[in-house]
Amino acid sequence: MGVSTSSPEKGISVVTVDFPPVNALPVRGWFDLAGAVRAAGEDPGIRCVVLRAEGRGFNAGVDIKELQRDATGHDALIGANRGCAEAFAAVYECEVPVVAAVHGFCLGGGIGLVGNADAIVASEDAVFGLPELDRGALGAATHLARLVPPHLMRVLYYTSRTATAAELHAHGSVWRVVAREDLRSAALELAREVAAKDGRLVRLAKAAINGIDPVDVRRSYRFEQGFTFEAALAGVASRVRDTFGKEAPR
Structure with missing residues (x-):
C-alpha cells in the first residue's frame, strides 16, 4: 500500500498509487506521490514516466475522512491543499513526459494529476469529474x-x-481508450515510443512546451485553493462535508 516505483523497461519509470479501498489519498500520500514523480524525472536514465494506480479506480481525490477527523483546526485541510499542489506540480514539472493510465474513477485530485500529465490513456470504464x-x-x-x-x-x-473516457477522447484530451485489461500495455506502448527519442531532446521539449502554456497552472490552482480556505473559515465546507457518505445514491 502507498506509492511505489518500478522500471519495467529501459527509459521508462512506472509510478503506482495504491491506497485501498478507493485511492482517496491522505496528506502523506500526496507528498509521497510528488516525491516519486520528481525522483523519476530527475533520473538521467528515464525518458518517460507512467502514472497508474491499483484497485477500483485511478484516484478518488482527497481522503475526506482524514479532514473530518481534524476537529481542532485546519491542519489536515492545509496539509491536503499543499500536498495536492505539490503532486500536481510534480506531474506538470516532471523533467520528462508523464503518461497517465486511468481506469475506473478519476475524481477531484485525480483530475489535477491527469490535467497536468502530458498524455492520458484510459480504459473504457474510466470516468472523469470534480x-x-x-x-x-x-x-x-x-x-x-x-x-x-x-x-x-x-x-x-x-x-x-x-465525463466518460470516450467523451474526453472526442475532445482530444484522452489519447487512446482501451479495454481495462489492455490499459497497462497501452500506456507502456506510448511511453516506449517517447522513450525511444533522444533523452536530452525529450527533456528540452518538455521544458519548451511548458514554457508556452497560456496558463500558469501552479498559480491558477493556488488561486482556486484560496476559495477552499474561505469556504472552510465560513463553515460552509464542514457543513457540506458532514453529509459525505450519507447522501442517497443517485
Whole structure:
C-alpha cells in the first residue's frame, strides 16, 4: 500500500498509487506521490514516466475522512491543499513526459494529476469529474479546463457530473481508450515510443512546451485553493462535508 516505483523497461519509470479501498489519498500520500514523480524525472536514465494506480479506480481525490477527523483546526485541510499542489506540480514539472493510465474513477485530485500529465490513456470504464461542490471544497477547475471546452468544464464543475473516457477522447484530451485489461500495455506502448527519442531532446521539449502554456497552472490552482480556505473559515465546507457518505445514491 502507498506509492511505489518500478522500471519495467529501459527509459521508462512506472509510478503506482495504491491506497485501498478507493485511492482517496491522505496528506502523506500526496507528498509521497510528488516525491516519486520528481525522483523519476530527475533520473538521467528515464525518458518517460507512467502514472497508474491499483484497485477500483485511478484516484478518488482527497481522503475526506482524514479532514473530518481534524476537529481542532485546519491542519489536515492545509496539509491536503499543499500536498495536492505539490503532486500536481510534480506531474506538470516532471523533467520528462508523464503518461497517465486511468481506469475506473478519476475524481477531484485525480483530475489535477491527469490535467497536468502530458498524455492520458484510459480504459473504457474510466470516468472523469470534480465532485468538489458535493465535498465542501473547491479547486482543480484549472486542470479540468485542460481536458474539456470551457462551457462543458463549467457544467461539470457546477453539477459534479462526470465525463466518460470516450467523451474526453472526442475532445482530444484522452489519447487512446482501451479495454481495462489492455490499459497497462497501452500506456507502456506510448511511453516506449517517447522513450525511444533522444533523452536530452525529450527533456528540452518538455521544458519548451511548458514554457508556452497560456496558463500558469501552479498559480491558477493556488488561486482556486484560496476559495477552499474561505469556504472552510465560513463553515460552509464542514457543513457540506458532514453529509459525505450519507447522501442517497443517485
